[in-house]
């Protein structure tokens with residue numbers, strides 16, 4: 694496999710197979726649900742039992758995490774009867790990885806037998822009604838880097854994973870969104886629960902005010918630097934997807950606003966909401982298997 698910075702797909706089917714075989718030989722878990730933990734949200738794995746952890750650097754072909762708040766561990770475990778795998782830390786374009794590398798784990802999960810992917814992230818609110826600490830069920834997304842030619846499915850299509858032209862109008866499972874809404878209200882989160890449109894930007898800088906205003910005009914409710922590539926690849930290979938975004942900051946839409954966003958603040962809000970998010974994720978997973986596609 695090529696290293697950082699490749700423009701289009703740099704992973705062959707053999708690369709995916711080798712990593713899958715390695716993992717299947719090193720764990721007896723056969724996960725049905727994968728959870729991708731966003732910035733500061735690695736604690737989501739704490740709800741699992743019978744945990745077995747691998748550091749990314751020890752897994753053949755796996756990229757490594759380079760950003761604070763991303764532990765860089767793959768954790769297998771069980772929640773009730775459901776076997777799961779948690780990515781404590783995911784990868785970003787701004788780290789210098791190609792989108793093929795960013796999405797590499799998703800295809801590994803598919804080959805391991807995963808059926809459902811739960812993506813989580815930290816994002817900034819564009820919608821002025823949102824508040825810091827809100828949990829947003831992702832209803833839809835805008836792939837801004839994709840418009841500029843940065844797309845994880847660029848290059849020859851491998852039909853073993855999916856079709857050349859995947860449909861994205863139902864990227865986020867309606868059933869799972871409904872279930873997430875139910876679980877959140879049962880756990881007392883209705884007061885800070887939202888549903889909205891997430892927009893991916895490449896980062897690593899946070900938005901200028903003019904950019905933020907543009908995103909608002911485009912219909913975005915929140916903005917972040919991840920998730921969309923993983924969801925696109927997951928949907929391409931037939932996985933069902935649920936996305937939860939934690940609103941960690943308000944994006945400045947106004948030149949008179951003095952606050953400046955920074956990554957430490959993002960991680961701090963992650964810590965503040967980690968426990969409640971963990972309960973939501975654990976409950977969702979325990980109910981996932983009894984809910985069909």
Ligand SMILES: O=P(O)(O)O[C@H]1O[C@H](CO)[C@@H](O)[C@H]1O
Pocket residue numbers: 730731732760783785813814815816896917918919920955956959
């Ligand atoms: O999307 P995740 O990785 O959760 O994190 C978000 O927070 C980081 C910026 O603080 C960026 O990585 C952005 O994408």
